[in-house]
Amino acid sequence: MQRSLVAIVAIMGCTVAIQGQIINHDNVDAVASLVQSTMDAVGQQRWLFTHASVGGNMIDGMNSLHAADPTRYPLVTVQTGDDGSRAEAPPSSTVAGTIYDCNRGNPGWQTKVTFLDDSVRIAGWHDPAVTVVLNKMCYIDQDADALVYLDSMAALETSYPGTTFVYMTIPLTTSTDTENIVRNQYNAAVRSFCSSHGTLLFDIADMEAHDPAGTEYTFTSGGQTYQRMYPGYSSDGGHLNATGSQRIALGWYATAATLAVPASNNSAAPDNPSPPPNPAPSRGLCGFGATGAITMMMLGLIGLKFQLGSRGYRPHRPS
Numbered sequence: 550m551q552r553s554l555v556a557i558v559a560i561m562g563c564t565v566a567i568q569g570q571i572i573n574h575d576n577v578d579a580v581a582s583l584v585q586s587t588m589d590a591v592g593q594q595r596w597l598f599t600h601a602s603v604g605g606n607m608i609d610g611m612n613s614l615h616a617a618d619p620t621r622y623p624l625v626t627v628q629t630g631d632d633g634s635r636a637e638a639p640p641s642s643t644v645a646g647t648i649y650d651c652n653r654g655n656p657g658w659q660t661k662v663t664f665l666d667d668s669v670r671i672a673g674w675h676d677p678a679v680t681v682v683l684n685k686m687c688y689i690d691q692d693a694d695a696l697v698y699l700d701s702m703a704a705l706e707t708s709y710p711g712t713t714f715v716y717m718t719i720p721l722t723t724s725t726d727t728e729n730i731v732r733n734q735y736n737a738a739v740r741s742f743c744s745s746h747g748t749l750l751f752d753i754a755d756m757e758a759h760d761p762a763g764t765e766y767t768f769t770s771g772g773q774t775y776q777r778m779y780p781g782y783s784s785d786g787g788h789l790n791a792t793g794s795q796r797i798a799l800g801w802y803a804t805a806a807t808l809a810v811p812a813s814n815n816s817a818a819p820d821n822p823s824p825p826p827n828p829a830p831s832r833g834l835c836g837f838g839a840t841g842a843i844t845m846m847m848l849g850l851i852g853l854k855f856q857l858g859s860r861g862y863r864p865h866r867p868s
Contacts, residue, residue: 570743570749570750570807571740571743571744571750571752572749572750572751572752572800572803572804572807573752573755573756573800574752574755574756574758574759574763574765574800576800576803576804577756577796577799577800577803578799579803580799580802580803580806583802583806585620585621587806587809587810588620588621588622588623588802588806588809589623590809590810591623591624591802591805591806591808591809592623592624592645592646593645593646593809594624594645594646594680594681594805594808594809595643595644595645595646595647595649595678595679595680595681596624596647596648596649596679596680596681596682596683597629597636597639597649597651597668597669597674597679597681597682597683598648598649598650598651598683598684598685599636599651599653599661599664599665599668599683599684599685600650600651600652600653600684600685600687601652601653601654601655601685601687602655602687602788603685603687603688603720603787603788603789604652604685604687605652606788606789606790606793606794606797607685607789607794607797607798607801608626608648608650609791609794610789610791610793610794610795610796610797610798610799610801611624611626611648611798611801612625612626613791613794613795613798614795614798614799614802622802623646624646624647624648624802624805625646625647625648626647626648626650627644627647627648627649627650628650628651628652629649629650629651630651631651631653631664631668633656634660634663634664634667635664635667635668635671635672636649636651636653636664636668636672636674637672638672638673639672639673639674639678639679643678643679649674649679651668655687655689655690658686658690658692658693658694658698659697661684661686661690662684662697662698662701665682665684665701665705666701666704666705669682669705669708669709669712670705670708675709675711675712676709676711676712677711679712680711680712680713680808681712681713681714681715681805681808682705682712682713682714682715683715683717683751684702684717685717685720685753686698686717686719686720687719687720688719688720688721688722688732688787690719691719691728691729691731691732691735692731693719693735695735695738695739695742696738698739699716699738699739699742702714702716702748703746706748713749713808714748715749715750715751715804716739716742716743716748716749716750716751717739717750717751717752717753718735718736718739718740718750718751718752718753718754718755719732719735719736719754720732720753720754720757720778720787721733721754721757721758721776721777721778722777722778722783722786722787723766723777723778723779723780723783723786723787724777724786725768725770725777729768729775729776729777730770730773730775732754733754733775733776736752736754736776740752749804749807749808751800751801751804752800753797753800754776755776756796756797756800757776757778757779757782757789757793757797758776758777758778758779759779760779760781760782761792761796764779766778766779766780778793779793781793782796
């Protein structure tokens with residue numbers, strides 16, 4: 550199913566542009582300055598998280614933060630099983646402040662897309678069982694079709710408006726090979742879509758590409774600059790070590806905080822986020838004025854389709 554998202558809402562004759570928000574490395578350190586009431590509100594959320602090994606590293610980071618300061622970092626994790634095609638049904642009563650952790654492994658990127666879809670539609674992982682859903686691809690999914698992923702997420706958003714579906718970039722590795730170039734191209738397409746279509750993006754790739762001091766790790770190929778993972782976050786070039794796990798866990802809290810309070814009141818959202826490397830689009834809040842909103846959104850949609858098509862992504866459903 551082809552679906553065009555136009556982030557324009559007509560309310561009582563007025564046209565309002567919906568803003569997308571990208572949570573990247575700029576937001577990580579700002580978590581320390583979030584007021585406690587925001588963190589308390591995060592503790593009321595209920596998440597479904599489907600993932601594999603790097604996601605397991607993220608869970609380790611979340612558990613580490615909670616163990617060190619459960620008041621400041623209130624989210625706890627509970628393992629959830631699966632049958633190979635979808636997560637098991639949620640419990641009859643889910644608990645606030647819980648991440649329901651479903652390690653579905655690496656069955657292939659197409660199956661990861663359908664796994665989430667079936668977990669939500671068939672197993673029932675949506676509002677009121679959970680308030681937020683997060684599905685993480687792995688760095689081994691560099692051949693994933695961005696348009697298929699985006700189309701599936703957008704369809705879920707339409708079907709379950711009471712549930713927030715958080716988009717994610719694909720994690721990087723420390724290498725400078727062709728596979729990391731393809732990951733960067735996929736991530737650029739996802740960022741472009743989220744900036745233009747009023748969606749929330751957990752930009753794990755950008756977080757991985759910056760060390761704790763904010764220095765970006767990149768490489769060049771064919772005259773283009775691409776991100777790679779900061780080596781200090783990994784012991785094998787792909788998985789997160791303790792430092793990397795905790796860093797990305799703080800990024801998770803930055804993402805959760807945007808759902809707890811409006812972006813304008815959220816100190817974890819910087820006013821001037823750092824620009825990404827070429828070919829990714831600019832990041833941060835992206836809004837359009839009422840007068841030019843429709844024109845800008847249509848141009849953005851056309852541009853996204855052109856961008857995806859030029860990089861070999863085609864609108865097809867996973868088999």
